[in-house]
Amino acid sequence: xxxxxxxxxxxxxxxxxxxxxxxxxxxxxxxxxxxxxxxxxxxxxxxxxxxxxxxxxxxxxxxxxxxxxxxxxxxxxxxxxxxxxxxxxxxxxxxxxxxxxxxxxxxxxxxxxxxxxxxxxxxxxxxxxxxxxxxxxxxxxxxxxxxxxxxxxxxxxxxxxxxxxxxxxxxxxxxxxxxxxxxxxxxxxxxxxxxxxxxxxxxxxxxxxxxxxxxx
Numbered sequence: 001x002x003x004x005x006x007x008x009x010x011x012x013x014x015x016x017x018x019x020x021x022x023x024x025x026x027x028x029x030x031x032x033x034x035x036x037x038x039x040x041x042x043x044x045x046x047x048x049x050x051x052x053x054x055x056x057x058x059x060x061x062x063x064x065x066x067x068x069x070x071x072x073x074x075x076x077x078x079x080x081x082x083x084x085x086x087x088x089x090x091x092x093x094x095x096x097x098x099x100x101x102x103x104x105x106x107x108x109x110x111x112x113x114x115x116x117x118x119x120x121x122x123x124x125x126x127x128x129x130x131x132x133x134x135x136x137x138x139x140x141x142x143x144x145x146x147x148x149x150x151x152x153x154x155x156x157x158x159x160x161x162x163x164x165x166x167x168x169x170x171x172x173x174x175x176x177x178x179x180x181x182x183x184x185x186x187x188x189x190x191x192x193x194x195x196x197x198x199x200x201x202x203x204x205x206x207x208x209x210x211x212x213x214x215x216x
Contacts, residue, residue: 004108004131011113011134014046014071014093015162015182020172020210021046023075023164023187027053029062031198035190036063038200040070043211048073048095048185051082057089064090073115080106087112097138099123104130115162119143121152124159134160134182140175141166149178156180169209176215183215 022039024047026032036047047070049060056074063072073093074086083094083106092112096103099116107114108130117136118124120143127135137149140163144151149161163175164185175184189206193199 007113008131008133011093011115012182014073014113015134015160017046017071018044018211019176019183019213019215020044020189021048021073021162021164021183021185022189022207022210023048023050023185024190025050025052025056025187026059026195027055029055029059031195032059033062033066034198034200035195035203036067036070036072038204039189039207040067042204042207044189044207045069046071046073046093046183048075048093049091050075051078051086052076057085060086060089060091077103079103083107083110083112095136097136099127101126104132108132117164121156124152124156128156128159133158134162136185137161137163139165141171145171146174146178149175149180153178153180169206172210172213176213179216181216186210 022044039047072091073095074091075095077094077096094112094114096117107116115136116127117138160180160182162183162185167186168188189210194202
């Protein structure tokens with residue numbers, strides 16, 4: 001089986017693990033480990049750590065080493081060099097906030113499965129032509145939300161999406177009800193005050209609620 005097909009099937013398997021992928025921005029490896037463990041134990045095993053802090057790669061390394069039950073995604077991947085860095089740190093999945101032609105080609109050649117982002121139909125089709133069939137839709141709330149997703153469902157039946165950006169506990173069920181949504185991404189189960197206080201019980205309770213959300 002061609003490597004790209006294997007990567008697509010691996011990505012589809014990750015997306016099927018839970019309805020929500022928590023999107024995490026942390027700068028402390030110990031905090032990242034405790035958070036990832038809490039989320040995985042609550043039923044959200046796919047955890048995206050964004051490359052938005054200077055210590056993000058160290059956080060990824062710590063989680064990959066200490067929380068093997070988590071499927072760790074490196075998010076906010078912007079440049080081809082970061083693909084290599086995230087892979088070496090132990091990530092199992094690559095996620096972008098947008099995808100230039102150069103990045104799309106680099107992701108297609110990467111060893112890890114990737115979920116490149118799109119915000120328009122033309123961007124989605126360009127990625128589809130390269131073989132990607134599960135895309136991040138970002139920023140979902142600002143780019144058309146569920147109306148956009150439902151409008152593209154019929155003309156592009158081979159594509160599925162992970163809408164992220166602007167979602168919360170209230171809007172999540174509407175997104176998951178869209179027939180072309182495989183899963184969604186969000187941070188509402190990780191309130192900033194709970195994360196700062198290390199309130200893992202509160203975060204775990206919110207994560208369990210997210211893990212129980214039904215899908216179409």
